[in-house]
Amino acid sequence: MEFVEKWGTDVDTAVDLALDELKTTRDKVDVEVLEEPSRGFFGIGSKLALVRVKIKEEPKKEEPKKEKPKKSDPKKAEKTAKQSNKQSLDKPEKKNNTKDEIDQDDRKTEPVQNDVPKEEKNKDTSSIDVILAEKVPYPEENIAVPFLRDVTEKMGIDLEFTPYKANDYIFIDISGKDTGTIIGKRGQTLDSIQYLTNLVLNKNEEEYQRVILDAENYRSKREKTLEQLAHRLAGKVIRTGRTQKLEPMNPYERKIIHTALQDDQRVTTRSEGKDPYRRVIVELK
Numbered sequence: 001m002e003f004v005e006k007w008g009t010d011v012d013t014a015v016d017l018a019l020d021e022l023k024t025t026r027d028k029v030d031v032e033v034l035e036e037p038s039r040g041f042f043g044i045g046s047k048l049a050l051v052r053v054k055i056k057e058e059p060k061k062e063e064p065k066k067e068k069p070k071k072s073d074p075k076k077a078e079k080t081a082k083q084s085n086k087q088s089l090d091k092p093e094k095k096n097n098t099k100d101e102i103d104q105d106d107r108k109t110e111p112v113q114n115d116v117p118k119e120e121k122n123k124d125t126s127s128i129d130v131i132l133a134e135k136v137p138y139p140e141e142n143i144a145v146p147f148l149r150d151v152t153e154k155m156g157i158d159l160e161f162t163p164y165k166a167n168d169y170i171f172i173d174i175s176g177k178d179t180g181t182i183i184g185k186r187g188q189t190l191d192s193i194q195y196l197t198n199l200v201l202n203k204n205e206e207e208y209q210r211v212i213l214d215a216e217n218y219r220s221k222r223e224k225t226l227e228q229l230a231h232r233l234a235g236k237v238i239r240t241g242r243t244q245k246l247e248p249m250n251p252y253e254r255k256i257i258h259t260a261l262q263d264d265q266r267v268t269t270r271s272e273g274k275d276p277y278r279r280v281i282v283e284l285k
Contacts, residue, residue, distance in 0.1 A: 003054035007247060010037050011049045013277065018053035020245050030054045048185070127256070128219045131212070135166035144170060144211055147200050151193060157181050166212075170201075174215040183215050187222060190215065191250060223256050230260035233282050234267045243283040248273070254280050 004021050008014030015031055022029065035050035145161045152159050157178035164171045174182055183190045194213040202208050212219065233244045246257065257280045258269050268285045271278055 003052055005034065005050060005052045007048040007050055008037075009048060009248065009277065011051060013248075014049045014051040015053060017245070017247060018051060022053065022055060023242075024055060028056055030056055127259070128212075128214075128223055131166050131169055132164075132171060135164040135171060138163040138165045138170060142170070142201070144172060144197050144201050147197060148172065148174075148193070148213075151196070152178075152182065155181075168210070170209055170211045172197075172211060172213050174213060179215040183218050187218060190218065222253075226253055226256045227260040230257045230269075230282070234261055234264055237267050237282050237284060241284060243281060246280045246282070248277045248279045250276070251278075254278070257282075 002022065004018045006014045006017040006021070008017055011031075011033055015026070019026060019029070030053070032052040032054070033049065034052055035047065037049035038047045140161070140163060142163065145163055148159075148161050157176075159174050159176035159178055159182060162173045162175070164173070181189070182193065184192075190213055194211060197211045197213065201211055214220075229246075233246070236242075237244050249257070254271055258271075261267055261269050261282065266285060267282055270281050270283075272281055273279055
């Protein structure tokens with residue numbers, strides 16, 4: 001039985017994502033809720049909904065009863081055979097090239113693989129790595145670090161914060177035994193605290209300073225994962241000709257998908273919907 005499992009901000013959103021991938025409608029599937037969603041506190045500790053959507057099995061059709069073969073007439077069969085032999089002699093022999101035609105059609109329609117040159121595979125184009133290429137220590141007295149210490153203490157987790165100045169960003173590396181908690185599922189907790197830190201740091205400030213929070217090199221790993229996802233979905237679009245919709249992402253992650261496929265001459269990307277449900281669409285050019 002064909003099924004998919006999808007995450008979403010609520011059950012309906014997750015089901016809609018699954019229906020898009022299965023190319024079917026709600027009345028033709030069975031929905032099983034594996035995890036219920038929860039909002040958490042200011043987005044911290046929130047959980048997505050997880051559903052399993054299965055296509056319903058169609059009832060088996062009864063095979064029609066086979067009719068008993070009629071008794072053949074020897075005289076009629078002999079007459080038909082003579083006519084057939086005469087027609088085969090009159091017509092020129094036709095070359096049996098069915099297999100050749102099929103092979104030729106396969107070669108024409110076989111999609112070009114989304115290969116990346118060897119030198120490009122080894123080249124690191126991750127934007128977070130570019131940002132951190134030149135980083136220098138930054139004073140811990142800035143308001144971002146005290147704010148983070150206060151928030152994490154109230155959360156009951158023990159972490160250390162090391163700030164750097166990286167290009168035009170303030171980069172804060174988080175370490176400690178509770179880094180998994182601060183990252184959260186798919187980085188949702190990390191993104192939420194990063195958002196709050198940016199609000200606090202730039203309150204009543206004329207010049208905007210952007211803060212990037214990272215733990216266990218999560219940002220770089222996530223970017224590489226999204227780039228691989230982008231190329232995999234592009235290959236699927238090229239093979240099947242079907243548009244692919246990604247799950248809702250924040251603007252930063254959507255930009256990674258767009259950038260990863262911007263030089264691909266076979267597919268194009270666009271975004272649709274409104275935040276926080278805005279998602280990337282990958283389709284043929």
